[in-house]
Amino acid sequence: MLKRYRIKDYDFKLVIMLIAISVIGIMAVGSAQRSVQDKQIMGLIVGVFLMIIISLFDYTVLLKLYWVFYTLNIVLLFLVEIMGVKAGGAQRWFSFFGIRFQPSEFAKILLILFYAQFIMKHKENINTMRTLLTLIALLIPPLFLVYRQPDLSTSIMLAVIFCVMLFIGGLSYKVIVGVFAVVIPSVVIFLTIVLQPDQNLIKDYQQTRILAWLYPSEYVNAEGYQQANSVMAIGSGQLFGKGLNNNIIGSVKNGNFISEPQTDFIFAIIGEEMGFIGSCAVILLLFLIALECVLIARRAKDTAGMIICSGMAALIGFQSFMNIAVATSLMPNTGIPLPFVSAGLTSLVSLFIGMGFVLNVRLQAKNDYNVK
Helix, strand or coil, X not given: CECECCHHHCCHHHHHHHHHHHHHHHHHHHHHCHHHHHHHHHHHHHHHHHHHHXXXXXXXXXXXXXXXXXXXXXXXXXXXXXXXXXXXXXXXXXXXXXXXXXXXXXXXXXXXXXXXXHHHHCHHHCCCHHHHHHHHHHHHHHHHHHHCCCCHHHHHXXXXXXXXXXXXXXXXXXXXXXXXXXXXXXXXXXXHHHCCCCCCCCCXXXXXXXXXXXXXXXXXXXXXXXXXXXXXXXXXXXXXCCCCCCCCCCCCCCCCCCCCCCCCCHHHHHHHHHHHHHHHHHHHHHHHHHHHHHHHHHHCCCHHHHHHHHHHHXXXXXXXHHHHHHHCCCCCCCCCCCCCCCCCXXXXXXHHHHHHHHHHHHHCCCCCCCEC
């Protein structure tokens, strides 16, 4: 499983960017809620260690366990159903040796690994109805289990990652156009239904979030206040911000105008305390990390490696967009963490595990000399 690689083929710039964005996250999380900063530091140490170890293993050998990855994913998500801990109206976690564990975060990585191998094995038949239906059928169980927690934002992310992997795997443009022809009207119909007062498709609080986004003036003291205060915080930071761990009375964070700022609304803390410069630095780092994954995907030696890197690029890129869009009120509140930045041990470690596979794809990239 282990190979000998040339040290110059290791993507150190990607590692540096990952550590840099994580350190910014640790500082922002510590300022938002000091009690969780130590756990975030531990997550960085464990994550980097696992990333380096995984990056030295041949991913083509590890992917032979793709059905194990899929089964493990279903088992972990099912455990949430039977022994999960409820918090904030959702049941997304369970305790593992005293550590709070969120399987839906690992689900993203495990599905990327599973589909990387599965799509490569069925690449020649990917545009046949049988293969497409099989691919979709395999996605339904984990998607359903995540949606039931309820976790609509992660369900959306899983669907987005799945679509990206299918496209990279060779899905025909004719199929894509056909899907869009069905999906776009379906989304319009879905939104029309969920805005009705007696709808049963989504939870009441999810409907309220959509309504608060569409009609913010009518929901000032309800779900809308979170995003309104987030936008206010980001704007108040101006160019250089108010400084980390500040005691300014007019600070949105110090006034507790945003609940759980260390997770879903961590970008509001960055905007307020690090200013426009800090916000741009975070956005740029996340963009460069996603771009590096895309560049590695283009040089991957096989389809599986290409799908792994593209899946991670989609995960980091789309999830970053969704989190920042919520913080800036460009879309309804979805409750999704900012990759490598938001507080969350499971999220941080799982992302580093995924990046470990990306680094190994880079080590085995085309035109690179590898000695077995």
